[in-house]
Amino acid sequence: MTRHDAAECQSVGLAPMEPVHAPAVLALGRQVYDTSVKPYTSWSLSAIAGHLDAEAPACWVAFADGALAGFVLGSMGFDQRADWGNLEWIATAPAHQGRGIAGRLVRACCRTLTEAGAAAVVTDVESRNTASAALMRRNGFVEGVTVTLFVREV
Numbered sequence: 001m002t003r004h005d006a007a008e009c010q011s012v013g014l015a016p017m018e019p020v021h022a023p024a025v026l027a028l029g030r031q032v033y034d035t036s037v038k039p040y041t042s043w044s045l046s047a048i049a050g051h052l053d054a055e056a057p058a059c060w061v062a063f064a065d066g067a068l069a070g071f072v073l074g075s076m077g078f079d080q081r082a083d084w085g086n087l088e089w090i091a092t093a094p095a096h097q098g099r100g101i102a103g104r105l106v107r108a109c110c111r112t113l114t115e116a117g118a119a120a121v122v123t124d125v126e127s128r129n130t131a132s133a134a135l136m137r138r139n140g141f142v143e144g145v146t147v148t149l150f151v152r153e154v
């Protein structure tokens with residue numbers, strides 16, 4: 001545990017996400033994701049519900065002083081691989097960034113997926129999102145295949 005993790009642990013609590021958290025999670029996502037561009041255009045209540053309603057959800061929220069400070073949304077299954085866990089969405093509220101919250105959320109999500117039988121956990125990171133890439137590398141993820149979205153303007 002790093003120094004910032006230790007400081008954050010004292011004031012920020014993690015809990016499994018419940019349906020009652022969905023409005024705050026949706027609002028925080030709208031605040032931090034640019035939903036006008038890929039891959040964030042699919043951010044929606046249905047995207048949240050898809051993970052929360054899954055047979056094996058791995059969704060966690062972080063609270064600081066009674067307000068949502070971060071979330072992670074994942075569940076078992078990635079494409080056709082039922083034995084892979086998918087960590088799809090993660091965010092920390094701007095006021096709380098850089099204090100170890102996302103790291104704790106990643107580890108909680110991965111632990112839940114491992115307990116559910118995941119042989120691997122997969123996440124995708126947009127190429128310009130250096131903070132997210134560093135977060136994942138810091139937590140044991142290794143870069144796999146790169147997929148580039150080609151767009152033909154009409």
Ligand SMILES: CC(C)(COP(=O)(O)OP(=O)(O)OC[C@H]1O[C@@H](n2cnc3c(N)ncnc32)[C@H](O)[C@@H]1OP(=O)(O)O)[C@@H](O)C(=O)NCCC(=O)NCCS
Nearest residue numbers: 089090091092097098099100101102103131132134135138
């Ligand atoms: C990416 C994001 C979730 C990181 O949240 P955070 O709580 O600030 O991250 P942490 O404090 O837990 O940092 C953990 C590690 O991530 C890396 N990291 C986090 N923010 C970083 C930044 N701005 N630049 C470089 N590395 C960063 C570091 O390696 C850090 O570990 P270290 O400080 O021990 O070196 C946050 O910046 C965010 O919400 N961004 C907007 C939403 C987003 O892009 N989500 C990902 C796509 S779904």
